[in-house]
Amino acid sequence: MVSTTVFIRSIRSAMILRLYYVKDVSLKTKILGASPNLYIRPLQSRFHAISNRHISSTRLYYSRQPWGRNIPYDPAEARNAKPLATWDQIYSILTRRTAKWFYSVATFGTVIFYVTHLETVPASGRTRFMFFTAKDAEEEGKRIYQTIMRESKNAILPPTDARTRQVNRVLRRLITANSLEHIDWEVNVIYSNEKNAFVIPGGKVFIMSGILPIAQTDAGLASVLSHEIAHGIANHQAERMSSSFLIIWPLRIALFFCFDIWTGGILGNLLLEYGVNRPASRTQEREADYIGLMMMAKACYDPGAAVVFWKRIEQLEKAHGKLDLTWLSTHPSTTSRAELIKKWLPRAEAVREKNNCATTNRYYEGFRPLFQPVTYYPI
Structure with a gap:
């Protein structure tokens, strides 16, 4: 007991x-x-x-x-585990009268939400969905900036280095000509054989020293910098954040009902990356090419230098046997970029004429001997 x-x-x-x-x-x-x-x-x-x-x-x-x-x-x-819900149960839930009302209201609300968050990119006229703002992108950029500075602090060239001075000189000319002084710009040249450049939201410019020998001239470097600046002023980072917000969660939820939570998550990420992010990224790259070309033309740089730069990149890719798999890439093919820029050259030349660049370049050439030549060190 x-x-x-x-x-x-x-x-x-x-x-x-x-x-x-x-x-x-x-x-x-x-x-x-x-x-x-x-x-x-x-x-x-x-x-x-x-x-x-x-x-x-x-x-x-x-x-x-x-x-x-x-x-x-x-x-x-x-x-041998049973599914969360059978197809008959799912069909029964979806066909209920209350469910139909819910879908109607949810669909209507989603359409209203989407339409009210559409905007036009001023420089290109493209319409896009924007939920996050430039401030949101800057907050994200601060975290990225801190990570890069922490990982690359020993490889950042000093301000007195000739390469850093060249990047600063070209950047200041682009900023002044395009009235971008309100942004707190910062230049960091990283000693690396990587051929890359990028701008983090908030005006943080990073240039890998390996790209400078390919750019060669100030005009070539201007084509690189103006392209990266264009990403910033077009707010492409916030656009990518907005696209992910709009698509990823509904996609994951839909796939969750078709598969288990892990398979649905993996398939959702793959569809988002290759079906949305990469095509959208290629569109943004073309847009940045166009905006950047007009920016360097407004700063009185020769826009034809952009074509020459991409031709050099194309030769470098061929020398290394790189395959042109555009649909898998986040960037358009080098050949297509050079061809598009060629088509835009008449517009860029018109921008140069409008800004009296013939006179500006004449004065610039007169002062050019004052600029110290840039010495490229082996990397």
Whole structure:
């Protein structure tokens, strides 16, 4: 009688504490037969209701979740697990009258939300969905900036380096000509053989020294810098954040009902990356090429230098045997970029004429001997 009373008290205490498991096989069998959610495991007892004379080294736990931390993973059980909902159950839910009203309201609300967040890119006339603002992109940019500065702090060239001075000189000319002085610009040239450049939202410019020998001249460097600045002023980072926000969660939810949560998440990420992000990125790259070309023309740089720059990149890619898989890339092919820029050259030349660049370049050439030549060190 005492044993039965102790046992009942122990179960009551275990259920209140919402813990689980036992050591005694016979006891475990009895409990599991009474409740499939009750488990027992060996641990030193801390319940006052359990006497060590009757049930030694025993602790009870109770859990409503089969994925509790004390339940080992069983691959066979996972393979044979029943789905969250059958197709008949899903169809029944989707065809209910209340569900239809919900879908109608949700669809209408989504359309209104989408339409009210459309805007036009001033420089290109392209319409896009924008939910995040430039401030949001700058906040994200601060984290990226801190990471890059932490990882590359020993490779950043000093301000007195000839390469850093050249980048600063070209950047200031582009900024002044395009009235971008309101942005807090910062230039960092990283010593690396990587041929890359990028601008983080907030005016943080990063140039890999490996791209300078390919740019060669100030005009060539201007084509690189103006392209990266164009990404910033067109707010492309916030656009990418907005696209992900609009698409990724509905996509994951839809795939979740078709597959399990892990498969749905993986497929959702793949579809987002190759079906949305990469095509959108190529569109943004072309847009940045166009805006950047007009920016360097307004700063009285020769826009034809952009074509020459991309021809050099194309030769470099051919020398290294790079395959042109545009649909898998985040950037358009080098050949197509050079061809597009050629088509835009008449517009760029018109911008130069409008800004009296013939006179400006004549004065610039007169002062050019004052600029120290840039020495490119082996990398």
